Amino acid sequence: MNYNVAGLLKECSGFKSMETIDDIFFVEEMNRQADVFGKVVFIRTDKGIWVSADTVVLIELACGGCLNQFEIQFDINMEEEFFPYIDMKNNSIIHVQPEDQPFRIDADNIISLEEALSQYTFMKIPFSPRCTVQCRGLCVKCGMDLNIHKCDCNTKQIDARWAPLVNLLDSKK
Numbered sequence: 001m002n003y004n005v006a007g008l009l010k011e012c013s014g015f016k017s018m019e020t021i022d023d024i025f026f027v028e029e030m031n032r033q034a035d036v037f038g039k040v041v042f043i044r045t046d047k048g049i050w051v052s053a054d055t056v057v058l059i060e061l062a063c064g065g066c067l068n069q070f071e072i073q074f075d076i077n078m079e080e081e082f083f084p085y086i087d088m089k090n091n092s093i094i095h096v097q098p099e100d101q102p103f104r105i106d107a108d109n110i111i112s113l114e115e116a117l118s119q120y121t122f123m124k125i126p127f128s129p130r131c132t133v134q135c136r137g138l139c140v141k142c143g144m145d146l147n148i149h150k151c152d153c154n155t156k157q158i159d160a161r162w163a164p165l166v167n168l169l170d171s172k173k
């Protein structure tokens with residue numbers, strides 16, 4: 001997940017290096033770990049290093065229908081430019097506008113892909129993920145997992161997150 005780009009920073013613009021990635025990272029917004037594997041190309045630009053990552057990410061999520069944990073996998077193609085902190089020619093700190101450049105190479109010339117991968121992964125996660133396209137969800141009355149059993153409540157399938165609301169409405173009838 002961490003790549004030392006000191007050597008690459010000394011090269012001229014256009015110089016490339018390729019690395020493989022097979023690692024675990026933390027998706028902060030989801031508060032859970034994900035696996036990533038694939039390849040990453042680092043290209044020296046005039047100002048910093050362009051990172052072009054072609055990866056597959058695996059993460060475990062809770063199904064929005066039945067609440068069971070399941071693993072979801074998606075391709076993440078990341079294109080980001082990372083900017084150095086230190087100008088290696090004169091050892092001075094480079095100042096950039098924070099709103100322009102969110103990703104930086106740290107003072108030890110390390111690029112960490114964790115933050116960027118975490119953001120890309122979070123953007124890919126569906127609002128209400130489903131374990132399968134046919135997930136039947138939970139019965140809103142008895143809470144039974146309708147993928148496993150069939151209950152006699154005869155209610156419509158509904159997103160599990162709305163179930164408390166439906167129960168509330170039912171109790172007011």
Ligand SMILES: [Zn+2]
Binds near residue numbers: 064065066068132136
């Ligand atoms: Zn499900």
Ligand SMILES: [Zn+2]
Binds near residue numbers: 141151
């Ligand atoms: Zn039921």
